Amino acid sequence: MKAIFTLRSIRHKLLAGVLLTTATALLILGTIFIAYDLKDYRNRIVDELITQADLISLGSTAALQFEDRETARQALSSLRLRREISAAAIYDKDGKLFARYYSVPAHIVDIPVQGERQGIEVGSETVRLFRPIYSDQEVVGSVFLLAQSGVSARTVKVMLIFVSIAVLALLASTLLSSWLQARITHPIMEVTELARQVVTERNYDLRARRNSDDEVGFLVDAFNQMLSQIGLRTSELERSNEELSLQIRERTQAQNALRESEYRHRTLITTLSALTWRADANGDFTAAQTAWDSFTGQTPISHSGRGWLQAVHPDDREQINLLWNQVCEESVPFKQVFRLWYAPEQEYRYVNFSAAPLIDSNGRTLEWMGIVDDIHERTQAAEEITRLNAELEHRVRERTAELENANRELESFSYSVSHDLRAPLRSIDGFSQALLEDYGHQLDTTAKDYLDRVRNGAQRMGRLIDDMLNLSRVSRMELVRRPLNLSELATEILANLQSAEPQRQVRIDIDQDLLAYGDTRLLQVALENLLGNAWKYTAKQETSEIRFGQMEIDGQPSFFVSDNGAGFDMKYADRLFTPFQRLHDSREFPGTGVGLATVQRVIRRHGGHIWAESEPGKGSIFYFTLNPAEELKHDTPSDSAG
Amino acid sequence: MTRRPILLVEDNPDDEALALRAFKKCNISNELWIARDGAEALDLLLGQGDDPVHQELPAVVLLDLNLPKISGLEVLRRIRDNPETKTLPVVILTSSKHEEDLLAGYELGANSYVRKPVDFNEFAHAVSQLGMYWLLLNELPEPHGRT
Amino acid sequence: MRAVMRAVQILLTLLVLQGSIANADHDDAKSLADQVKAAFIFKFCSYVEWPRELFSSPDSPIVIGTLERDASMARLLKETVRDRQVGKRPVEIRILPDETDQVTGVHVLYLGGKSRQIHDQITALRGKPVLIVTDQAQGLEIGSSINFRREDERIRFDISLTSAQTNRLKISSRLLAVARRIEGAAP
Known part of the structure; x- marks a missing residue:
């Protein structure tokens, strides 16, 4: 009952509110409307009157100018049609009455005898107007109008209209708001009733009916949602209660299992003969350590506290002691290899000692447990491997050093050869020359011949030394490959040879732009030897021919140097590239027999090969190939060491 | 040719002896200073402390590399x-x-590098070339110093 | 007798006096009437429209002509127009010889003489844009546009629209409103 009463009260308040709002709006609107209307009305009247006065002025200008009162009166009498104008008059320029008009004789008294200044007076009942009459900017007179203003009548009329509109509007808004409120309050009452039902019956499956999409509709939805939430929570609570009791049951079971497991472990540890040990929180042995004692031969008395460390090898003991103290302080798992006394064999054996702290929920260490693993054989084997490896490494280093040393010695040997071995030769040659020059006249032909032979020998030995050094350098020198033009190189070498022996007639034929990718210095040496040979062995020909070119042999581009010189017998071809092997008499063609060996090394170092074709007296042709650039990448000097 | 000595x-x-002979053959008659090792050469050129043995510097130094005491390259560097x-x-x-x-040698600033050949004639030829170049051409900035 | 004589004498005296007064009144009235006529002639200018080509500019003067014999009117006109304008135009008074028949440069011509005297002059001005103002009974009949007349001791005027149209003049309807009589219909 109380709820309904409250709702009614709300309904009344809502109604009063709507009416008050409407009335306020109407009052403001009405005031503005009336004020505006009256002002507008007044302006309209004034405008009309001024227009009327101007019309009269226009019609009476000539009358005033030509003093024609009759015409002026006629002009005024047209006002008879305008009922609201009760009196009118025209005054001449001196303000004297010129003509007048009145709707009823009673208004005669309203017409002033004298003209007045321009002006308009609007009263609630009448309007009074004076306006000058102009002709050519000259005031020729004035006009007077008196009219019914109708302002009060208008005011009353407008008020009446407004009041009736207001009454209608209030009535309509009352009806409308009543209808709307009924629509709002009804669903609320329904929800209220439902709420009461839910409270009394505790039935959360009840749902309110939704009638609209507005806030009330939303309220109903929210209410329904709330109901379902409450329902959900209630069932959840029940379910969680069930779960809780289940968990309690499970926990009891787990506790039982734990107790059993603990018992099993305890049994296991005490009965195991394997190396398991236990220590207290400080890392001291306390309880019986059957396995430990049987391994180390210690007794419960000797191993108690830190006594167990006495079984550790004296060399490891200090370190283990330190580590163990640290580990016990930090309570972290620990693993270490050391030597432990093995009583049955009376020796120290390598063991893997691992320890783990048992920590309670507060982070406090309860005790330590661990295993000792005998890894003696394994460790021994590993140590052996390490030792062998170290030895091997040492030997490799030794050999490398030896090699490096040998190489250095070889270097210094070749340096000495080039420097020191040549100095005596220079003396032999130089002083033989001095003898020939300074004492030649005292020597007979044979003596001079001997001295020449001495000089020749010295010089040949000098060349031999140079060639040998060349050969060794060609083998040891690092390859620096770059693109180069062999044709230009050959042209230059032959030009040098020609300038050394300008009297020689040699036809030279070099293919244009023979390009290669190799070490300039080495290939220069190779070409110098090949072209030098060609130059040398064609010396006996009347016209020498030397050709340098390129042709395809077995699908591979091959360079060649050919001549029309002495040539050689192909059955000695295998000795051609062996050092110090000569196929010609050195008196006929001087040489050391090292040149072609050098050429072969250069070509091999470039990944190519060299061969020759010849026939005695018909000239010879030397072919060589060079590996294309990309195949030279992994070339090493060692492949030409022979 | 400059009269300044050759070291x-x-x-x-x-x-x-062969070098002297070669100079003679090439008609190079400048005074010849001989230093038999690197230390001696440096003494001649720079003196010991602030007192050089010779007041003037030679026109050219012919420097062997393989020298006792102080090597030729070290001499060149100093x-x-x-x-x-x-x-x-x-x-x-x-x-x-x-x-x-x-x-x-070149990196240390040698002006030339001549290899002593075994053949004396070649050696004499090389010396004469050297003499021509370093005693004549090298004097070009001082034309009035020539005799 | 003496009394009669006296009475006659007074009567005569009164008559003489009255007569002289009347005479004087007559002269004053005539002079007043001419003043009104002069003022009217000046005001006519505001209500008449001449062909536009007659004036070279908006402030070219309006010329009112009189004959020598109407010298008194010329004098009154001069007094009337002094310092006054019609719109922007000043107004000038020009006195023409009596017998002239070549009237040019005049917009308004006042002819005060009798119809016989002015007939030829009016005829000569036929078709020319000159507002002819006369002051005699047959004025309109002989071709004048505006003719003064006296009515109840007041100066009034008649208008001949026919003559005005002949002389290419437009007369404002407001002027027509105060005319006594209008001859000829509006076009």
Whole structure:
């Protein structure tokens, strides 16, 4: 009952509110409307009157100018049609009455005898107007109008209209708001009733009916949602209660299992003969350590506290002691290899000692447990491997050093050869020359011949030394490959040879732009030897021919140097590239027999090969190939060491 | 030709004799200073302390590399380090055909590098070339100093 | 007798006096009437429209002509127009010889003489844009546009629209409103 009463009260308040709002709006609107209307009305009247006065002025200008009162009166009498104008008059320029008009004789008294200044007076009942009459900017007179203003009548009329509109509007808004409120309050009452039902019956499956999409509709939805939430929570609570009791049951079971497991472990540890040990929180042995004692031969008395460390090898003991103290302080798992006394064999054996702290929920260490693993054989084997490896490494280093040393010695040997071995030769040659020059006249032909032979020998030995050094350098020198033009190189070498022996007639034929990718210095040496040979062995020909070119042999581009010189017998071809092997008499063609060996090394170092074709007296042709650039990448000097 | 002396740094008496012979053959009659090792050469050029043995510098130094006491390359380095002898022409005259020596020589600022050939005629030829170049051409900045 | 004589004498005196007064009144009235006529002639200018080509500019003067014999009117006109304008135009008074028949440069011509005297002059001005103002009974009949007349001791005027149209003049309807009589219909 109380709820309904409250709702009614709300309904009344809502109604009063709507009416008050409407009335306020109407009052403001009405005031503005009336004020505006009256002002507008007044302006309209004034405008009309001024227009009327101007019309009269226009019609009476000539009358005033030509003093024609009759015409002026006629002009005024047209006002008879305008009922609201009760009196009118025209005054001449001196303000004297010129003509007048009145709707009823009673208004005669309203017409002033004298003209007045321009002006308009609007009263609630009448309007009074004076306006000058102009002709050519000259005031020729004035006009007077008196009219019914109708302002009060208008005011009353407008008020009446407004009041009736207001009454209608209030009535309509009352009806409308009543209808709307009924629509709002009804669903609320329904929800209220439902709420009461839910409270009394505790039935959360009840749902309110939704009638609209507005806030009330939303309220109903929210209410329904709330109901379902409450329902959900209630069932959840029940379910969680069930779960809780289940968990309690499970926990009891787990506790039982734990107790059993603990018992099993305890049994296991005490009965195991394997190396398991236990220590207290400080890392001291306390309880019986059957396995430990049987391994180390210690007794419960000797191993108690830190006594167990006495079984550790004296060399490891200090370190283990330190580590163990640290580990016990930090309570972290620990693993270490050391030597432990093995009583049955009376020796120290390598063991893997691992320890783990048992920590309670507060982070406090309860005790330590661990295993000792005998890894003696394994460790021994590993140590052996390490030792062998170290030895091997040492030997490799030794050999490398030896090699490096040998190489250095070889270097210094070749340096000495080039420097020191040549100095005596220079003396032999130089002083033989001095003898020939300074004492030649005292020597007979044979003596001079001997001295020449001495000089020749010295010089040949000098060349031999140079060639040998060349050969060794060609083998040891690092390859620096770059693109180069062999044709230009050959042209230059032959030009040098020609300038050394300008009297020689040699036809030279070099293919244009023979390009290669190799070490300039080495290939220069190779070409110098090949072209030098060609130059040398064609010396006996009347016209020498030397050709340098390129042709395809077995699908591979091959360079060649050919001549029309002495040539050689192909059955000695295998000795051609062996050092110090000569196929010609050195008196006929001087040489050391090292040149072609050098050429072969250069070509091999470039990944190519060299061969020759010849026939005695018909000239010879030397072919060589060079590996294309990309195949030279992994070339090493060692492949030409022979 | 300049009358200034030529300094020959050479430890081998044979080579020294042959060099003298070669100069003579080439009609190079400048006074010849001989230093038999690197230390002697440096004493001659830079003196010991502030007192050089000779007041004037030679026209050219012919420097062997393989020298007792102080090596030829070290001699060259010290010549080039000293502001007074920095521009002194130095020709390396050696039996060595090692490229390392050649490169080191040039890097230290040698003006020329001549290899002593076994054949005396070639040697004499090389010396005469040297003499022509370093005693004649090198004097070009001082034309009035010539006789 | 003496009394009669006296009475006659007074009567005569009164008559003489009255007569002289009347005479004087007559002269004053005539002069007043001419003043009104002069003022009217000036005001006519505001209500008449001449062909536009007659004036070179908006402030070219309006010329009112009189004959020598109407010198008194010329004098009154001059007094009337002094310092006054019609719109922007000043007004000038020009006195023409009596017998002239070549009237040019005049917008308004006042002819005060009798119809016989002015007939030829009016005829000569036929078709020319000159507002002819006359002051005699047959004025309109002989071709004048505006003719003064006296009515109840007041000066009034008649208008001949026919003559005005002949002389290419437009007369404002407001002027027509105060005319006594209008001859000829509006076009």
